[in-house]
Amino acid sequence: MIDTRPTVVDLFAGAGLFSQAFRAAGCRIIHAVEIDSVAAETYVRNVGPEIEVSDVLRMQPTGRCDILISGPPCQGFSTLGARRSDDPRNSLCLEVARWAKSMRPKVIVIENVSAFLESDEWRLLGRRLKGLDYGVAAFVLDAFDYGVPQHRRRSFTVAFREGIFIQPQQRRRVRTVRQAWEGLPTEPDGKNHHYSPKPSKVALARMRVIPPGGDKRDVMRKAPRLAPPSWWQVSCEVTDAWGRMEWDSPCNTLRTALQNASKGRYIHPEQHRVISLREAARLHSIPDSWTFAGLPTQVARQIGNSVPPRLGRAIATAVLRHLQW
Ligand SMILES: C[S@@+](CC[C@H](N)C(=O)[O-])C[C@H]1O[C@@H](n2cnc3c(N)ncnc32)[C@H](O)[C@@H]1O
Structure with missing residues (x-):
């Protein structure tokens, strides 16, 4: 035929x-x-x-x-x-x-x-x-x-x-972070790319003072000793840096370094970690049946680059x- x-x-x-x-x-x-x-x-x-x-x-x-x-x-x-x-x-x-x-x-x-x-x-x-x-x-x-x-x-x-x-x-349609993650285990279990890197000690301390919708400016205000000198000196175009997502809003643009908290609004709405790769895939409307090749940084790049x-x-x-x- x-x-x-x-x-x-x-x-x-x-x-x-x-x-x-x-x-x-x-x-x-x-x-x-x-x-x-x-x-x-x-x-x-x-x-x-x-x-x-x-x-x-x-x-x-x-x-x-x-x-x-x-x-x-x-x-x-x-x-x-x-x-x-x-x-x-x-x-x-x-x-x-x-x-x-x-x-x-x-x-x-x-x-x-x-x-x-x-x-x-x-x-x-x-x-x-x-x-x-x-x-x-x-x-x-x-x-x-x-x-x-x-x-x-x-x-x-x-x-x-x-x-x-x-x-x-x-x-x-109203689409929020909460809706996107329906049915996913709350804590990343490492299965099917539901993986999030463990934050360093200083990253964890910063995340603890950032509320939903907040970002690095909360760290500068509430825990200035955790803010490196560069934050006070340079104007960074990524206003979202160290941003925390909100449950009932869509997320902001996911870029290629979506598991690096300093590169955008990638912190989980309530847990002190960046989003997992599967959570990122869900926020991109990629189905759970889609599997990725490569290391976490390579997978993040594939998601951030994609339509x-x-x-x-x-x-x-x-x-x-x-x-x-
Ligand atoms: C924005 S991404 C495309 C994403 C793709 N449309 C999707 O939806 O998944 C651009 C791609 O171009 C590839 N690329 C860059 N230079 C290239 C070249 N000279 N020849 C072929 N591919 C190239 C990169 O490796 C990257 O994967």
Whole structure:
């Protein structure tokens, strides 16, 4: 029987969450490329063997596909990074135009941080895609509006050959940390990635003075001897540092170092520890059946880098609707 499902190629595929969203929506993944072999192992375990461990820059695209999806590295664009216009990773997004020129997909989707839309590379990419006769739409979505218990604003650039592209419809549901963790053992038992590292003595002392919704400023106020000199000297853009989550709110953006309390709002709402990897996966709407390869830091990176499945599914559905248009 002929397989009529739309075909998808995924560049910078990571652990495969964006691929999986398109697969779940009814597409056939025919090729994915990822440079990190550990993330690729996660891909194989959960999505399929279509992934190739390779550098997108060094490859020659072959064949055709209906949909080209990609999540190029965002560190050079992120407002939390140094945001360097000369970061060599920034130009990786232009690879999408090179692949599009060869593969002639009907629709192209590029996911990235929202600041990507203000970059020179995004403008250049848009010009190249228009030069290939694509219409280009770009918008920023908050994963929370699509049923993910996390505020996470990400840009989507969609290139298409016909008609206009309609953004996915919001499916706002009240989603909180409490709801996300329903049914999980309260204390991490180490099973199925329900693992949280033991805090150091000083980290534990700091956590003890941080209330739900609080952060490092509580330490500075209530226990100044636990605040290192750097906290008083530098202005840190991560206002969430040493942040504690709240039970009845969504969490803030989970980034790649989501088990490092100093990097964000990653402390459990009432226990004195950072969230477990499985708790992070739940907050990203990743199902419990999804297994990860790698060390905890590598798993955290795979989660923080990925498109939350519910948001990915909304995009995939909008793309498929567009193809029927
Ligand atoms: C933002 S993540 C993509 C996440 C993915 N879309 C998901 O939903 O799971 C970007 C990925 O690009 C990979 N990467 C970086 N440079 C690359 C290159 N030159 N070739 C292939 N992959 C690369 C990184 O290892 C990282 O996994």
